[in-house]
Amino acid sequence: MDTALDRAVRVFCERGYHATSIGDLTAAMRLATGSVYKAFRDKQAVFLAAFDRYAAVRREQTRSAAARGSNGRERLRHVLLSYVEHSQGIEGRRGCMVVGGTVELAALDSDVRARVNAQIETNEAFIAGLIREGQADGSISAHLDVDDTARLMICITQGMRVVGKARLPLDGERLVGVAMKLLA
Amino acid sequence: MDTALDRAVRVFCERGYHATSIGDLTAAMRLATGSVYKAFRDKQAVFLAAFDRYAAVRREQTRSAAARGSNGRERLRHVLLSYVEHSQGIEGRRGCMVVGGTVELAALDSDVRARVNAQIETNEAFIAGLIREGQADGSISAHLDVDDTARLMICITQGMRVVGKARLPLDGERLVGVAMKLLA
DNA sequence: GATAATAGGGAATGATCGTTTCCTAATAAA
DNA sequence: TTTATTAGGAAACGATCATTCCCTATTATC
Structure with a gap:
């Protein structure tokens, strides 16, 4: 079932929620219609399960x-x-299911909104933790505001997913090199 | 017609492309179904016109x-x-039609992809121009790489639209204050 | 003032969607 | 071996979608 869910993730990433039909889903998951509805209540439930896995x-x-x-x-x-x-x-x-879910469903589905918010906030807290670790070990300036910097980092990461989906090239070393200035 | 298009922009921003029905569109634009199809070839044409206006x-x-x-x-x-x-x-x-169009349609519609790419690149070039102006007038370090910095700024702006759609609060002065470190 | 042309409105249409139902095959229990 | 239970598959359903068609005013032309 996890392998079927992984395949659902790929379809939802690429096509989003509304452009993915049950037919797309069954084809990708190699499951028949009835089987999908035996395992999940409805399409939204498939999406939520795929999102959790992603x-x-x-x-x-x-x-x-x-x-x-x-x-x-x-x-x-x-x-x-x-x-x-x-x-x-x-x-x-x-594409990324977090930014996809946010952009396509945050305004329409409070379940999805709760999950994308939780994921974003978890990531932000993780980044904030890394910044504090850096401040503690002396590798990051002690003067910067941790929360503001972490939130901007989240904007950067989410933005990279948008730019990447638009197929604009991103040079990792160069881009990250610039972003590291934020830790000064 | 421009006022009707402005109303279409609002709907497409909020609900995206696929979740917006012709019924949603006619209600928002205060036009009947036939009138919309008299003015536009199909739903995609409405979206493209709304996108251009946005x-x-x-x-x-x-x-x-x-x-x-x-x-x-x-x-x-x-x-x-x-x-x-x-x-x-x-x-x-x-929401933003550029990130919405990118996330929902970049993989599915080459017309939309061309337009979002053009808009992103125009914005990036504009930002790069501002950086060069700053370097010329001495307000921005002459050593930084203009293109890399501009691309990262684009990631930041696109990311802010994602985070904003997720309804996480953004403090303008604080966030921008941190981002300005990139110009050092 | 009569008529042609056009813009706008709403019902009808065919296709596609999500969902349900029913059937088959396989496995476990007795 | 037989029966009960379950997982999986495909056809059928109603609803909704984008689109087309046709009708009605309104404007412009002669």
Whole structure:
């Protein structure tokens, strides 16, 4: 079932919610219509389950990227680099379910809105934590405002997903190099 | 007709393309079904016309925000402030047609993709121009890479529209204050 | 003032959507 | 072996969608 959900994630990422029909879903998930409705109450429930799975995978990927750094600053740098990588190429143009869900459904579906908000706030708190770690280990200036910087970083990461979906090229090293100025 | 198009912009911003029915459109535009199809070939044509109008208005708003500054740095600061303002409150949760069009349609419709790309690139070029002005008048460091900085600024502005649609609060002065570090 | 032309409105249409229902096959229990 | 239970598949349903067609005013022309 998780593998079927992974396939649903890909379709929802690429086509969004409304442009994805049950037919698209059954084709991607290799399940018949009845089977989908046996496993999920309706289309929204498939979307929510796919979103939860997507969010969990992305959280894990972000945390493992952070683990590649040896201090707070480096951990944050790897997180940003990871975001650029995921915003590019085939995955970049496929798109992000968080920004997709936000843009397409935040105004129409309070369940989706609650989940995207939770995911954004979790990411923001994680970034804020990395900044504090950097301040504690001396790799990041102690004077900067943690919350404001974290929120701007969230804007940057979400924006990269938009720009990546528009297929504009993003140079990871250069872009992140500029973004690291925010830690001064 | 421009006033009807303005009303179409509001609906498309809020609900996106696929969740907006012709019924939604006719109700908002105060036009009957036949009248809409007399003026536009199909729903996509309405969207493209609304997008063009939205993009033109936003370009003008951004340029008038820039005009409030007395040097390159200040002009850029006012542009960013303007973006935060538009990303907040009722307009913020209504959403941006550029990020909406990108996220919902860039993968599905090459006409829309061409237009969102053009709009993003125009904005990026405008920001790059402001940075160069600032470098020329001494208000922005001469050492920074203009293109990389402009692209990151675009990520920030697009990201703010996503975060604003998710209804997370954005403090303009604080956020822009942090972002201005990128000009060091 | 009569007529042609056009803009706008609303009902009808075919297609597609999400959803339900029913059927089949496979597995577990007795 | 037989029966009960369940997972999976496909056809059928009503609703809604984008689109077309036709009618009615209104304006402009002669």
